[in-house]
Amino acid sequence: MSKHPRIARAAASTASLIWFFAVTSGCEKPAAAPAPAPPPFEVNVQRIESRDLEWTPSYLAQTSASRAVELRARVQGVIIERLFTEGRQVREGDVLLRIDPRPYQATLDAAKARVEEARARIAETDRAVLRKRQLVESEAVARKELDDALTAQSLAAAQLARTEAELSQAALNLEYTTITAPFSGRIGKTFVEPGSMVDSGSNSLLVELSRVDPLYVSFHVSEREILETQAALESGALALVDDIEHLRIAIELIDGKPYAHEGTINFRSVDIDPATGTAEVRAVVPNPDELLKPGQFVRARGRGWTRKASIAVPQRAVMLSGATAMVYVVGQDDTVEARPVTVARWQADEWLVQSGLASGERVIVDGLMKIRPGGKVKPVEKAE
Structure with missing residues (x-):
């Protein structure tokens, strides 16, 4: 047995390692061949065609009563009767409130008496x-006595005219x-309520009355x-289907639902508001069921316009970054090109393109995240 067992074991281990590396180095595999390129991604494309489009510009609008008044007292007195319920419909001529008429009836009777007195005086002077x-x-x-009689006759006529005017005013106050x-x-x-004291000054406001059928819908158009x-x-x-005074306005509720009745333009401001740079436009809209309420926000969409030879692309095909818009166009060799475009505005689910696209080109509408400019794709054309 060796006198140095540790040295012997170390030598054996070293020999084993040398043998292992020698064996494994001889077993290395050759480098793998490059993987084949993946097939082109399949993308949906739409072929752009120039066409006439109905142009429906959309505006945020607000409704208002077509007629609204604050009914105010024109004479002083105490409210003695209220003949309506708040929020209810009333008809033209319906009596709403009564002010105590007795003082005004007395004034009217006195005015009538003064008129009769003045008429008697006229007869006497005649x-x-x-x-x-x-x-x-x-x-x-x-001759002077005749002149005096003629003067008295003129004064009596003036007195009659004055008393008749007082009578008319007294009758009017009673009517009020x-x-x-x-x-x-x-x-x-x-x-006000029965018992309230009202007058024709600062305490004159009685009740509000609004006509909500038809209703006004107002919006603003930029300069x-x-x-x-x-x-x-x-x-x-x-192009206009009809003259601008008869343009139709479709209404869309704030939840996106269409309103059943269309309106027509009945007012266009002749001035531009210098504070906003816009002009007011107003439409009158039927509201027979009173679904629309004054002060409600809606969307007003113009009808009756046609854009000639327009190019439009689906909104999902347009990528926006600030003021920049871009689409992916597939060339003749199925290579992807990132194309800047100028868009006017959108309507329905399309952008109207002012420049950057030509009729007949193919625009990618789906799968935008899978592609890159310069890459190949497999276009699948779908009609929109």
Whole structure:
């Protein structure tokens, strides 16, 4: 046995390692061949075709009553009767409130009496003038007496005119004690109750009345859009089905649901608001079921416009980054090109393209995240 067992074991281990590396180095496999390139991704494309499109510009709009008034007292007095329920429909001429009429009835009666007195005075002066004229002709009295009689006659006529005016005002004030609906509509908030003291000054507000059928829908169009629209009309790129005064307006509720009735334009501001750079446009919309309420926000979409020879692409095909828009176009050799485009605005589910695309080109509409510019794809054309 060796006197140095540790040295012997170390030598044996070293020999084993040398043998292992020698064996394994002889067993190394040759390098693998490169993997074949993956097949092109299949993408859906749409072939762009120039076509006439209905142009439906959309605007955020707000509704308002087509007629709204604050009914106010025109005479002083105490409210003695209220003949309506808040929020209910009333008809034109319906009596809404009554003010105590007794003081005004008394004033009217007194005015009538003064008128009768003035008429009697007129009759008296007429007779006096007739007598004086006869006496003057017979030279029984001086001419001055006839002149005095004529003056009295004129004063009596003036007095009659004044008392008749007072009578008319008294009758009008009595009429003002009965407050009626000036038009058919819906009663709003009431500011008085029976027993309230009202007057024709600061304490005159009685009740609000609004007509909500039809309803007004107002929106604002920017100065830039007005100029662009005028230029498009002049160039023939945009056409009107009817004259602009009869343009139809479709209404869309804020939840996206369409409203059943279309309206027509009935007002266009002639001025541009310098604070906003916009002009107001208003449509009148039927509201027979009163589904729309004054003050409600809706979307107003113009109808009756046609854009000639337009190019449109699905919204999902357009990538936006700030003010920049881009689409992926598939070339003749199925190579992908990133193409900057200029979009006008969108409607429905399409962007209208002003420049950057030509009729007949193929635009990728699905699978945008799988592709890169310069790469090959397998286009599958789908009609939109």
